[in-house]
Amino acid sequence: xxxxxxxxxxxxxxxxxxxxxxxxxxxxxxxxxxxxxxxxxxxxxxxxxxxxxxxxxxxxxxxxxxxxxxxxxxxxxxxxxxxxxxxxxxxxxxxxxxxxxxxxxxxxxxxxxxxxxxxxxxxxxxxxxxxxxxxxxxxxxxxxxxxxxxxxxxxxxxxxxxxxxxxxxxxxxxxxxxxxxxxxxxxxxxxxxxxxxxxxxxxxxxxxxxxxxxxxxxxxxxxxxxxxxxxxxxxxxxxxxxxxxxxxxxxxxxxxxxxxxxx
Amino acid sequence: xxxxxxxxxxxxxxxxxxxxxxxxxxxxxxxxxxxxxxxxxxxxxxxxxxxxxxxxxxxxxxxxxxxxxxxxxxxxxxxxxxxxxxxxxxxxxxxxxxxxxxxxxxxxxxxxxxxxxxxxxxxxxxxxxxxxxxxxxxxxxxxxxxxxxxxxxxxxxxxxxxxxxxxxxxxxxxxxxxxxxxxxxxxxxxxxxxxxxxxxxxxxxxxxxxxxxxxxxxxxxxxxxxxxxxxxxxxxxxxxxxxxxxxxxxxxxxxxxxxxxxxxxxxxxxxx
Numbered sequence: 001x002x003x004x005x006x007x008x009x010x011x012x013x014x015x016x017x018x019x020x021x022x023x024x025x026x027x028x029x030x031x032x033x034x035x036x037x038x039x040x041x042x043x044x045x046x047x048x049x050x051x052x053x054x055x056x057x058x059x060x061x062x063x064x065x066x067x068x069x070x071x072x073x074x075x076x077x078x079x080x081x082x083x084x085x086x087x088x089x090x091x092x093x094x095x096x097x098x099x100x101x102x103x104x105x106x107x108x109x110x111x112x113x114x115x116x117x118x119x120x121x122x123x124x125x126x127x128x129x130x131x132x133x134x135x136x137x138x139x140x141x142x143x144x145x146x147x148x149x150x151x152x153x154x155x156x157x158x159x160x161x162x163x164x165x166x167x168x169x170x171x172x173x174x175x176x177x178x179x180x181x182x183x184x185x186x187x188x189x190x191x192x193x194x195x196x197x198x199x200x201x202x203x204x205x206x207x208x209x210x211x212x213x214x215x216x217x218x219x220x221x222x223x224x225x226x227x228x229x230x231x232x233x234x235x236x237x238x239x240x241x242x243x244x245x246x247x248x249x250x251x252x253x254x255x256x257x258x259x260x261x262x263x
Numbered sequence: 264x265x266x267x268x269x270x271x272x273x274x275x276x277x278x279x280x281x282x283x284x285x286x287x288x289x290x291x292x293x294x295x296x297x298x299x300x301x302x303x304x305x306x307x308x309x310x311x312x313x314x315x316x317x318x319x320x321x322x323x324x325x326x327x328x329x330x331x332x333x334x335x336x337x338x339x340x341x342x343x344x345x346x347x348x349x350x351x352x353x354x355x356x357x358x359x360x361x362x363x364x365x366x367x368x369x370x371x372x373x374x375x376x377x378x379x380x381x382x383x384x385x386x387x388x389x390x391x392x393x394x395x396x397x398x399x400x401x402x403x404x405x406x407x408x409x410x411x412x413x414x415x416x417x418x419x420x421x422x423x424x425x426x427x428x429x430x431x432x433x434x435x436x437x438x439x440x441x442x443x444x445x446x447x448x449x450x451x452x453x454x455x456x457x458x459x460x461x462x463x464x465x466x467x468x469x470x471x472x473x474x475x476x477x478x479x480x481x482x483x484x485x486x487x488x489x490x491x492x493x494x495x496x497x498x499x500x501x502x503x504x505x506x507x508x509x510x511x512x513x514x515x516x517x518x519x520x521x522x523x524x525x526x527x528x529x530x531x532x533x534x535x
Contacts, residue, residue, distance in 0.1 A: 025443040032449025039457045046467040051316045118446075179293035186300040193304070197311035202303070 007104070008112050015115040026117055033121025037070060040192070041129065055196050060133040061224050062193070067129025068223075069192045069216025070122045072156035077119030080161050082110050087168035087177040094260050107165075107251060139223060152219035152233055155240040159215050160188075162243035165251055172254030184210060191216035211239045272368070273376040280380030288388065295389070298337070305333050322466045327404040328493060331397065332464055336489045338393040339420060340461050342385050343427045343484055345378040351435030352444040355530075364527070371432065371519065378428045412494050415501070419488040422508040427484045429515035436519070439526040460486030480511040 019026050044066065048059045057065075090096055090110075099106040134141055167184045171177035187205075191212040195203040206213040214236045222232020284291070313326040324332065351374070354360040363370065402408050434451060438444045456462050458481040465476050465486050476482050487504045490496045496504050 022443065025446055028443055028446025029449060030446075032446050032453065035450055035453040036456075039453050039462060042457060043462050046463055047312055049467070050318075050321045051312055054315050055311050118449075176290065179290045179297070182294055183297035183300065186297040189301060189304045193308060193311075198307050202307070 004105075004108055007108075011112045012115060019117060029118040030121045030124075033118050034125055037122060037125040040066065041125075055194055057194050060136040061226075063129050064133035064137065064139075064224060065194070065216055065220035066192045067126045067133065068153075068220040069188075070126030070129070071153050072160055072215050073188065074119040074122030074124075074126060075153070075157040076160035076164065077122060078116055079119075080111050080164060081116035081119070082114035083161075083164045083168045084178065084181065085114070086110055087171045087181045089176075091171045091258070092175050096258060097260050100255075100258075106255060107248075137224070145223070148233060149219075149223065152222075152236050155236045156215040156219060158240040159211055159236075159243050162240070162247035163210060163212070166243075166247035169247070169251045169254040172258050188212045188215065193217075194221075211243060214239045269372075273372055276373050276376040277380035277383065280377045281384050284381065284384040285388075291388070298341075302333065302337055306330060309333065322464065323495070324464065324466075329464075331401055331404065332489060332493060334397050334400065335492050336461050336485050338390065338397060339423065339485045339488050340459070341393070342382070342390050342420060343424045344385065345381045345424075345428055345431050347374050347378050347381075347428065347431040348435030348438070348444070348448065350374070350377060351432070352438035355438045356442075360530075371523065374432055374435075375428065378424075378431070382424055409494060412492055416488050416492040419491050419505060419508065422505070422512065423484040423488055425512045426480055426508060426515060429512065429519050430480060430484075433515060433519045433522055436522045436526055439530045455481055458482060459484050460489065464490075477507070480515065483508045483511050 041063070044059070044062055048054075048062075052058075054062060086096075099109045102109060133139075139145075163184060164181065167181045168177055170180055187210055190198065190202065190206055195206070195213055195217050198206075203213065218227060219232050219236050221227040222229065309326065309329050313321070313329070319325060321329070351360075354363060363373070398408060398413070434448075435444075437447070441447060458465075458476050458479055460482055465473055465482055468476060483504075487496070487508060491501065491504070
């Protein structure tokens, strides 16, 4: 375990070096992602100019969930972006072999290989929105609450990673799975708004099958006092543990099945 | 006669792109499913929005009209989309542009034909089915279809395709100078999303912002055709909107020429 931490630090150091080298790239990417998130906020604002509340949620409550959902999304984006490449070209081009011959956990290698600072754009916007809406809504940010919030954000990030891992592992079977990953990832958009606005089928899907509801809506609703501790925190933890296990299982099965498509 | 032989010379660029895209059809359809998720989110969101107000119309849109707006603006954005700026920046990056510049063909024309192949692909794979479905929805919701509006929509969309082509082309030319186009294209994408009407009808913006947006090229690509289809642009405002589209084609074409002339002299090619 210690060895892995040390190695990750080494990987990270290399990234930071290249980051400094391509500083303009980094800044442009960051601004890009902040702007994309901002368009979503502008959309909500323009809509709320015309309605007092949305299914019982006021502007700042919606902003809170929206912002909260961005933080785990951004964290996952920063650390596990290589999964996108895994589902894209890594297996197609037979590049996966190299992870198998090194004396390190292949999943660790895949994840450590890439660090995507663009995700900080989402994290920054998320924190900003959560802070603004907290102050407008008089949410009492006690020490305990902040601890719980950080905890649920970590759980939610793992849910993101688990979903991405499970779907990109399909590539072991079908070689190119990026389109499937894209499709699944788009489902996360549902988690930015209250589940009550969706029909039963969609909210069930997002709660029990592809549990994006726990990356934003459920924990967010807990802090707004709209759902219980059980749903908002305990279930988020439980779901994140289960999804990581399931995803890792699929990944292992995939590696067993992997055959190089080398050239 | 010369025109005809020129057309023949460039046509393979279009068919080439068309065939390349067709061969990825299965993947594209799954990607499209991802986009449908987005559409479903906005559908339920708008339904909840209209349920939350006692008014039957928001900014002049009834719920049914809004759903048609969402569908139609989405279809239009798929129809006009071309990968030209990506193609150009890729050629600059891998150095293949050097060879393409030596060839005795116009770069702009070549790109235009590539875009044409792209648009034809959009038309065959996405538009025919999508447009038919939306017309059926429109008929079910509104009770009648206006042939005039459909025809005007098609004309306006064609103008939108040209605007989008020149915009994408000039944006792509920036890669002659800027090496990181990815970040810049993310920024551009979010601006286009907001100002083209793809995210929300421009009528939702404050009046002064609306005025500004109508004079930018973005709303001419998606918002104008969609509003024409919905029959919300008639008479003087219709003529004005179409004129703005034509003016933007001319302006962007001129900018493209100017940019080409200055940038091609300063082009730095990496590798190759």
